[in-house]
Amino acid sequence: MRLLGSSGLSAALLVLVTSLALPSCSGPEPDLVVYTAVDQEHAERIIRKFQDDHPDLVIVPVFDVEANKTIGLVDDIRREAHAPRCDVFWNNEIANTIALADEGLLAPYDSPSAADIPERFRDPEHRWTGIAMRARCIILNEDRMRELGATPEHLPDRFMDLLEGDWAGHGALARPLSGTTLTHLAVLYEKLGFEQGHALAERLYAANVDGELDLVSGNGPLMRKVGDGQAAWGFTDTDDFNVGRIRGYPVSRVFADQGEDGIGTLVIPNAVSIVANCRHPELAKEFVDFLLSKEVEAMLAAGDSAQIPTRDDVPRPDHVPNLRDVKVMDVDWVAVGRNLPRVHEDLKKIFLR
Numbered sequence: 001m002r003l004l005g006s007s008g009l010s011a012a013l014l015v016l017v018t019s020l021a022l023p024s025c026s027g028p029e030p031d032l033v034v035y036t037a038v039d040q041e042h043a044e045r046i047i048r049k050f051q052d053d054h055p056d057l058v059i060v061p062v063f064d065v066e067a068n069k070t071i072g073l074v075d076d077i078r079r080e081a082h083a084p085r086c087d088v089f090w091n092n093e094i095a096n097t098i099a100l101a102d103e104g105l106l107a108p109y110d111s112p113s114a115a116d117i118p119e120r121f122r123d124p125e126h127r128w129t130g131i132a133m134r135a136r137c138i139i140l141n142e143d144r145m146r147e148l149g150a151t152p153e154h155l156p157d158r159f160m161d162l163l164e165g166d167w168a169g170h171g172a173l174a175r176p177l178s179g180t181t182l183t184h185l186a187v188l189y190e191k192l193g194f195e196q197g198h199a200l201a202e203r204l205y206a207a208n209v210d211g212e213l214d215l216v217s218g219n220g221p222l223m224r225k226v227g228d229g230q231a232a233w234g235f236t237d238t239d240d241f242n243v244g245r246i247r248g249y250p251v252s253r254v255f256a257d258q259g260e261d262g263i264g265t266l267v268i269p270n271a272v273s274i275v276a277n278c279r280h281p282e283l284a285k286e287f288v289d290f291l292l293s294k295e296v297e298a299m300l301a302a303g304d305s306a307q308i309p310t311r312d313d314v315p316r317p318d319h320v321p322n323l324r325d326v327k328v329m330d331v332d333w334v335a336v337g338r339n340l341p342r343v344h345e346d347l348k349k350i351f352l353r
Contacts, residue, residue: 031057032283035073036090037064042305050290071178084275087284093183097271098337101127107276113292117310121269130269132300132307134237138254144232156233158257172214172234174222180268186343190336201350242306255326264329
């Protein structure tokens, strides 16, 4: 029996099937439970590839919803710590995974598939491994930007363009309470120091209250809002931009903060980990080996998510950026992950009041 069939299921139905199939209920005992914050349309075909190679296994994927990206599954792993239901956590970012590792909720595993992944994307204690990156980028509606007098030499190209300068009042940002926008703010808190990070978040909130900054529910909705021309520009991820490009929106992409004094573009890897004391540790290791393979990185690069391989020798289409051509932000991911719970609480106090 397989719970992930070749035809796929809607997100709602998958979650329903998942809840019925987990060990507390009367359905078949799953052989592997995968929690993933990666968009279902991208993650499902990867999981299906593993399923097709293991046709006798019952594999249960649990997907997060866009408005609650990452946070919902992370909180589930915390709540279930006494009796884990999840075996493998495939996160779409890294900071929350590091926070779980610091809480002792992830098991060490040194996968042989990770041997050639750069060390900066691997936990020294082997509790998580980064793979298949996305870059934070500015997405522009070319029609709207022309109306605003933009030229190739004069475009939004800094994070602070959301709040000051010619382009303030025309930009958009996902509300920074989940997903990669939460990670982006957490990195800025680390770069600026907590007090200045808090002050930046307060400015973003005030700009939204004043009608000068559009805060939307997630990166996907932001891409659609810019693509439809409801916003002239905004910050999202390279995978969302690529989906907009494929859909034929009049959009282009800019990497932010590339100037001599700029801090560079934030690049965020997926993070793969095994939950501590999970029910199926051996199969979890096999699945992690699969996820960390060059084959999967090539699939994610070639797919609509256009994710950026961590390894230079993994094939990628021409539209997938090569980070050798981008000024990449230097990030202390361990510090960001350890400070994330405090930053998240601060952001909730600001944006949920």
